[in-house]
Amino acid sequence: MSQKKAREVRRVKATPTSSKAAGHSRLLVAAGAVVVAALVGAGVLATRNTGPAQAVQVQTASSSVVSISGTDPISGKPISLADYAGKPVVLNVWASWCPGCRAEAIDLRTFVARHPEVQTIGIDQRDTKGDAGGFYRQFGWTHPSIFDPDGSIAASLGLQGLPTTYFLDRNHRVVTQIVGATNLAGFEKGLQAALAGA
Structure with a gap:
């Protein structure tokens, strides 16, 4: 070769x-x-078996007054925290595509019905109005939400994940928050912390 x-x-x-x-x-x-x-x-x-997320006391943000506004994706009406001056507020950041948001939706509806003295406002993050409407119908929600299609409002709150619930005192300062899906007991515990801080 x-x-x-x-x-x-x-x-x-x-x-x-x-x-x-x-x-x-x-x-x-x-x-x-x-x-x-x-x-x-x-x-x-x-x-698995870690249970619902719990309320965590907020230290750094507690002195900052939250002031947000926008349009409700369901009704099209303007929503502003300023309209609820002197009233404790619960801000629930959610989206129709979020599994944790679906997991806590019925408990949040029950919580809202039990506490008319508190204003609950959703922040519908990175969603569509059509999907938001379907979510409201599916879970029987009646509280208002603020449409946040680009996530800028949620980001201004220091969002760490979905869902997140912020509990504001009567001066609209964040007292406590829950990062992740929770249940009725978690919502109640967060509210108690907010009322104690008012």
Whole structure:
């Protein structure tokens, strides 16, 4: 065999065939999928049985008066915290696509019905008006919301995740907050903290 032919044979052996390369790519994709599935499963197991999110006292934001306004995605009416001066306010940041928001929606509706002395206002973040309307109908909500399609209002509150509920005293300072889905007891505990701080 000539040296030229021998070099050619070595080059062909050293270069993987396209079918080998494709098989290698498929193997990498499959391995990546297994890793992602394992991480998701671990996250589900880690959060299982941890219960609803609890109220956390707010230290840094408590001196800041919250002043927000906007338009209700359901009624189209203007909504402003200034309209509820002297009244405790519960701000619930939500979205129709948020699983945690759905999980707490019925308890929030019950909480609102039990506390007419408090003004509950939703902040509908990064949503559409049509989806917001469907959410309201599905869960029987009646309290107003402020439409926040770009998330700027929620960001001004220092949002850390959805859902988040802020409990404001009568001066509209944030006293406590709940990051994550909670239940009726969690809403009640947050309100008590806000009333104690009023």
